[in-house]
Amino acid sequence: MAQAAQLPIISHYTAYKPRPFTRDQRADTTILYGGLTWKHERMMQGALHNLKYKAEPLPNINREDLDAGKELIDVGACCPTIFTTGSLVNFLKKEVKDHGKDEVNSKYVFLTAGACGPCRFGQYHESYAMALDGLGLRDFRLFLLAQDELDQGPGNGGGLDINMPMSLGNIWSILCGDLITDLEYMTRPYEVNPGQTELVLRECVEQMYDLFLHRPDKGKKYGTLAWHLMSSYFTRALRDVRKKWDDIEVDHLRVKAKVKITGEFWLQTHEGEGNYNIKRWLESEESEVIAPPVAVWLHYLMHPTIRKLEHRHSKSKHPKVENLALHALERIYRGTYNRFRKALANLPHELPDQEELKSLAEPFYHFELRGGEGHMLIAKALHSYHHKTAHMICELSPYSCMPNTMSVGSMANVVGKYPDLLYAPIEVKGDAEVHALSRCQMILTEAKKRAQAEFESVMDKTGLSVERIRKYEAQHPEVRKATYYVPHRGYAGTAANYVMHLAYDKGLARA
Numbered sequence: 001m002a003q004a005a006q007l008p009i010i011s012h013y014t015a016y017k018p019r020p021f022t023r024d025q026r027a028d029t030t031i032l033y034g035g036l037t038w039k040h041e042r043m044m045q046g047a048l049h050n051l052k053y054k055a056e057p058l059p060n061i062n063r064e065d066l067d068a069g070k071e072l073i074d075v076g077a078c079c080p081t082i083f084t085t086g087s088l089v090n091f092l093k094k095e096v097k098d099h100g101k102d103e104v105n106s107k108y109v110f111l112t113a114g115a116c117g118p119c120r121f122g123q124y125h126e127s128y129a130m131a132l133d134g135l136g137l138r139d140f141r142l143f144l145l146a147q148d149e150l151d152q153g154p155g156n157g158g159g160l161d162i163n164m165p166m167s168l169g170n171i172w173s174i175l176c177g178d179l180i181t182d183l184e185y186m187t188r189p190y191e192v193n194p195g196q197t198e199l200v201l202r203e204c205v206e207q208m209y210d211l212f213l214h215r216p217d218k219g220k221k222y223g224t225l226a227w228h229l230m231s232s233y234f235t236r237a238l239r240d241v242r243k244k245w246d247d248i249e250v251d252h253l254r255v256k257a258k259v260k261i262t263g264e265f266w267l268q269t270h271e272g273e274g275n276y277n278i279k280r281w282l283e284s285e286e287s288e289v290i291a292p293p294v295a296v297w298l299h300y301l302m303h304p305t306i307r308k309l310e311h312r313h314s315k316s317k318h319p320k321v322e323n324l325a326l327h328a329l330e331r332i333y334r335g336t337y338n339r340f341r342k343a344l345a346n347l348p349h350e351l352p353d354q355e356e357l358k359s360l361a362e363p364f365y366h367f368e369l370r371g372g373e374g375h376m377l378i379a380k381a382l383h384s385y386h387h388k389t390a391h392m393i394c395e396l397s398p399y400s401c402m403p404n405t406m407s408v409g410s411m412a413n414v415v416g417k418y419p420d421l422l423y424a425p426i427e428v429k430g431d432a433e434v435h436a437l438s439r440c441q442m443i444l445t446e447a448k449k450r451a452q453a454e455f456e457s458v459m460d461k462t463g464l465s466v467e468r469i470r471k472y473e474a475q476h477p478e479v480r481k482a483t484y485y486v487p488h489r490g491y492a493g494t495a496a497n498y499v500m501h502l503a504y505d506k507g508l509a510r511a
């Protein structure tokens with residue numbers, strides 16, 4: 001009888017499935033997370049510590065994370081996937097070196113946002129799993145946090161209970177992180193004493209960490225929801241932040257180009273080497289940056305559902321009731337954001353109206369084209385252009401990102417229709433800094449010229465001189481406080497609006 005041919009051993013693909021994280025492991029297991037700014041992450045840490053979790057944000061992204069990510073995941077991945085995977089990889093490598101694989105597998109879990117969708121955001125966890133395989137850490141546990149459910153319950157062993165207190169703590173941290181970040185960026189370029197904004201900022205973020213840490217327990221369901229929506233706990237703390245911010249002296253006569261950052265979610269939010277530190281670089285180039293709030297993204301997430309319901313694509317049995325409930329939820333969300341803004345003297349920017357964003361983008365990009373930031377890239381640029389809130393748009397587009405490539409393509413049409421819209425699409429690969437910044441600088445030079453021309457025209461129009469304004473400031477020191485509200489008087493630049501405000505609201509033009 002012929003001997004049977006020896007068959008090759010086939011190793012079939014098996015999807016990554018994390019080992020359970022049990023309730024009794026909670027006290028000794030650290031939850032790792034990341035992806036936002038250090039401010040958002042510190043406040044989230046307070047919210048998680050409040051719920052008795054051990055929690056630690058990953059170190060801020062750096063250039064080495066790009067290399068580590070490239071080594072372990074597929075070559076076509078977009079740059080945010082590579083950076084964030086590399087960040088986890090480098091952290092785990094160091095821990096394995098210091099403590100060994102077994103301890104790392106038992107001591108940590110990684111929590112990340114997940115989604116389904118046309119872009120790689122729906123597959124981040126696959127990249128993380130691939131990297132874990134490459135590191136020989138298949139037993140390491142990573143869990144997905146769905147973005148659209150506040151109460152996902154205790155999953156996979158009960159160690160991680162994604163309930164209302166956890167979700168609301170995270171969302172409220174995001175809102176507070178956004179508002180304080182907005183204050184930071186509108187203040188730092190004008191600070192009289194270099195470094196003061198940073199000092200006050202750090203103090204305020206620590207204060208907010210304590211606030212989240214000591215959040216009272218109001219139950220797991222509707223009691224905690226009602227308390228978060230109605231309590232003055234957060235607004236009181238934000239008023240304290242405003243008082244601390246009062247101490248920062250600013251000079252609003254400095255002429256700066258105002259640059260609105262848009263782009264892919266991670267890249268535009270990030271502060272560090274992942275986007276060439278572009279926000280700080282812009283500030284060093286005489287600009288004021290408008291940083292994008294994460295809250296706009298959360299607001300956007302509510303909208304596709306509303307629109308599906310309006311277009312009767314919904315599978316809901318009661319679409320009208322659900323539609324009304326979602327509209328109410330949206331009003332509550334914006335109302336909460338505005339309540340927090342009010343505690344900060346209304347200084348942070350308002351959330352844009354999603355309906356307006358949708359109609360601005362409509363002629364160029366359909367709102368049902370999901371993936372990445374969808375129609376918002378075009379809409380935000382046009383919103384800023386029509387409302388004159390910035391001199392230029394700096395769009396951060398990740399290398400190898402399909403949705404962003406579509407938006408940048410459509411922006412060619414937008415710029416054709418609005419040739420005076422200053423738009424700098426910056427492709428970020430992580431390792432081409434000089435190229436990206438020099439490209440940005442070309443548009444920035446024009447933006448600076450516009451800021452200067454606008455300022456000079458306002459000085460002409462009002463007949464004011466710098467000396468006259470300085471004299472007024474000496475008599476009214478409150479106008480040099482960082483918390484002094486400079487209303488928008490139809491100009492993009494802060495200095496121009498400030499002069500118009502002093503001239504016509506404070507009567508300096510008549511004096």
Ligand code: SF4
Pocket residue numbers: 078079080081119120121264265266371372373398400401402403404
């Ligand atoms: S939007 Fe682009 S860069 Fe962001 S996760 Fe999706 S594919 Fe990657």
